Amino acid sequence: MKANIFNIQKFSVHDGPGIRTTVFFKGCPLKCLWCHNPESQNPKKEILYDINKCVLCGKCVEVCPQNAVRIENNVVLTDKNKCNHCGECVIYCIPGARQVAGKEYTVDEVLKEVIKDKVFYEHSNGGVTVSGGEPLIQIDFVEELLKKLKENNIHTAVDTCGTVNFENLQRVAPYTDVFLYDLKIMDDEKHKEFVGSSNKLILENLKRLSQIHNNINLRMIIVEGVNAEEKHIEETLKFIKDLGIKKINLLPYHDIAKHKYKKLNMFYEDHKMKKPTEEKMQAFKEMFESNNYNVKIGG
Template sequence: MHTGLIFDIKKYAINDGPGIRMTVFFKGCNLTCKWCHNPESMSPKVQKMYNATKCIGAVKCLDNCPNDALKMTGNGVVTNYDACNLCGKCAEVCPTKAFEMLGQQVSISDLMQKIDNEAIFFDKSGGGVTFSGGEPLMHSEYLLQALKECGKRYYHRVVDTTAFAKQEVLLEVAKHTELFLIDLKVMDSKKHKEFTGVGNKKIVSNIVALAKTNCEIIFRIPLIKGVNSDKKNIGKTANFINSLEGNRNQINLLPYHNIAENKHVKLGNSSNFSNFETPSPEEINKVISIFKSYGIIATVGG
């Protein structure tokens, strides 16, 4: 039985597709977006998160660590990652959950049991299951198996993706998906690589191919001042959307927020955090107006 590395399963989600949904977050992403609000999703390996504000100094974690990798300091518990094997013994005994292990191998049968338990909410609200991440297409074999199992039960299926994958994988996933949520970061490929670690030629090519299948796509733009909120990029984005086959005239804008800063601190890599500026309400309205002039309806959120 295949397993997938999952770092979170969110019940009662209302922003990841229609109705009330369950969102399954895969761990691991092949982009390294500097503004990512889920930095815990980037690594394809199990990680440990430590929240010093929850720590009460019970030191049970120190006593339970088989490798003596933990040390109590004036700033809380510090982990020596050269000695730590990420066994999770510290998290098991922490009374306040100051330690949290990120990433768990979940079998298809266990995942479907969790999903089936929420089916009543799907039926009443027109909801279903959303596969997100990280990047779900990195786990294509497991993802396809989960999508097919959901299909057998007539659950509405959404894949939230960057579209950075082998095209044949994306198109095979499309056969078992009702809706794609796809981020459009920035249209200039060099700038895209500067801020995400990869160029966007494969992404653009994949989106063009996906649009030809007439599947439903909702584009979501993480709106970051100084990166992609300028008139030139918005115009290029609108032209690209309008060039696609099918009706693609609705998009979601996701204004930047710095929620990731505290997560980087908890992961012990605060130096990796890059702060950006959130567009003002006036700037957001200007972006909405530009899209409108191209016949595209842009709304905030979603």
């Protein structure tokens, strides 16, 4: 059994408690306008190309066994239908303008990698987080990985967008110490507009998950122009009232991932989004705190 993973990030301090290793899985059912990991959306491997690093040496054209690369108007173009992601062009690209996003791992390969930092997890009350994309799409793999992490006494966190069959959440719940559950927009019409699908399943799964698991943290991205409104916070408060949510992370939008869209040849609609002001973030924090929630601005 193998999974397509695009990053194993060590010393992560924003994806759950303590020092963690975050394993990012490829593939996501959603398409959020602000997605910070656009390379996670496609479940298949992809080539990233950084035009700013490219010196147009033509080495990638020369070495590609599939004849998938050509240079046109001083830009390197890759034929997605021909490329089999062998990685040959990446090896020979000396300036590092080419990258493959996605690599197949077995459960034991991931385990071997993450266990190297066990001492840091133990000293910081940290552990391992599975994220993405949506990790629970690759459910058999994730369930097995979490099981093995628990056998090795490693703290586990599952970062999920909630758009999965409830059965998948049920399957990982016994091996998950904390769920990091993303709640994006309460208004369903807006959710469809900015995320690409309805929020009904996400809300229903959150309710059901709270009945079988007692450690759920909410992760709420706040984007000016999308959901940075009191109404969104009020509706969230109403919805989570009896769900026993342990902690809320309010994550202010930023456009740090913009460069990745260019590398993937994807369009980034940043004209629709803005970073919320610090005052607004503080006001939202206080709204949750006055309802006795443990809230942090940031991851």
